[in-house]
Amino acid sequence: MGCFLNTLFAITPFIDYFLTDVQIWTDVQNLEKAFSSLRSQVCDIRSCPCDWKEFRGKCYYFSKGERDWQKAKEFCNNQDAVLAMVKTQQELNYIGSQVSTAHHLGLSDQESESNWKWLDESSVAGSFWNPGEPNNAGEEDCGEITAGKLNDIPCSIKQRWICEKTL
Numbered sequence: 001m002g003c004f005l006n007t008l009f010a011i012t013p014f015i016d017y018f019l020t021d022v023q024i025w026t027d028v029q030n031l032e033k034a035f036s037s038l039r040s041q042v043c044d045i046r047s048c049p050c051d052w053k054e055f056r057g058k059c060y061y062f063s064k065g066e067r068d069w070q071k072a073k074e075f076c077n078n079q080d081a082v083l084a085m086v087k088t089q090q091e092l093n094y095i096g097s098q099v100s101t102a103h104h105l106g107l108s109d110q111e112s113e114s115n116w117k118w119l120d121e122s123s124v125a126g127s128f129w130n131p132g133e134p135n136n137a138g139e140e141d142c143g144e145i146t147a148g149k150l151n152d153i154p155c156s157i158k159q160r161w162i163c164e165k166t167l
């Protein structure tokens with residue numbers, strides 16, 4: 001491709017003299033085909049950003065630092081991502097296998113006590129909670145994953161978090 005372009009640029013000043021309109025049109029078409037092929041090859045290369053992990057078409061970021069729930073949420077949004085929302089048992093198992101400490105998730109009942117929703121407003125599978133949770137002990141309005149299942153905690157707790165985005 002590079003050689004082809006170099007050649008094209010080198011001969012450009014002489015094109016008007018040496019090529020007929022038909023030949024120019026053929027060259028333009030060939031060039032368009034070459035660019036189209038190149039573009040489709042580049043667009044086929046899709047992968048998660050460095051430091052993110054891929055699972056079933058999504059990219060996950062497991063933080064090293066610790067923040068409260070709101071600050072963790074803002075971090076994810078600034079990465080074109082969201083605090084992770086766990087929709088399937090497979091996803092819960094995967095995330096649980098990746099962490100050994102509690103992590104914030106995109107889950108809260110801040111809008112309406114005991115009405116737990118993921119950040120996209122979808123509801124939570126009851127079986128995902130740890131036994132006895134959510135218990136709102138002392139006022140807990142944010143969701144975390146701990147010991148492979150969900151728990152409610154105070155939103156002000158600073159701890160690690162997980163972001164997700166579609167691949």
Ligand SMILES: [Ca+2]
Pocket residue numbers: 109113114136139140141142152
């Ligand atoms: Ca609560």
Ligand SMILES: [Ca+2]
Pocket residue numbers: 133134135136137140151152153
């Ligand atoms: Ca709790």
